[in-house]
């Protein structure tokens with residue numbers, strides 16, 4: 001059996017409630033026939049419950065959160081816990097997105113705690129990482145990615161890793177319109193499998209879903225998804241347009 005095909009949409013801080021529900025209903029309509037593709041959307045926290053309710057009977061379509069607290073509960077004003085997410089029907093959570101690392105200064109230690117809380121609450125984690133432009137230009141992209149993966153993943157067991165997906169998101173490609181070439185994506189994804197194989201096992205390395213993110217769109221998705229080690233995409237901007245997102249879902 002081959003690996004899963006996955007398309008995930010990270011809406012970031014976009015949409016209001018009506019726009020969110022319209023977008024979901026259009027995506028639902030436009031992607032129904034692609035039941036072989038696992039679809040996950042990451043709306044803002046405030047619409048998670050509505051989004052989940054509107055997808056209740058839809059096959060292979062899940063809701064995830066863009067973040068969760070590293071704390072389990074208590075006096076942390078404004079934070080949202082993994083347990084809360086689970087209780088409104090979330091199945092996934094993003095951890096380590098570059099915007100969280102950069103704008104909110106999230107450290108590896110925090111990411112580890114977030115993953116622990118997420119797994120405890122039966123959420124699948126999509127762990128995001130990727131190099132900055134200077135690191136790519138300086139030929140340090142493999143080293144950076146290795147460190148990002150090792151620092152966090154070495155704290156988990158193989159059975160915990162089984163509940164995680166990985167998302168390679170080169171920072172220079174996020175929201176810039178500049179995409180990694182299929183060669184660059186394939187080369188890095190193969191390298192990521194090598195790291196997972198060294199840290200855990202070759203079976204886990206082969207089975208772990210690895211998504212590509214960074215200006216993936218309706219035009220370039222097919223080529224990116226045809227790479228042997230790319231299992232799908234984590235889509236930002238293009239996930240906010242139902243027609244584009246559905247085209248991406250149809251790109252395998």
Ligand code: 13P
Nearest residue numbers: 010174175214215236237
């Ligand atoms: P863009 O697709 O807008 O580049 O964003 C990618 C991303 O950050 C997904 O998490």
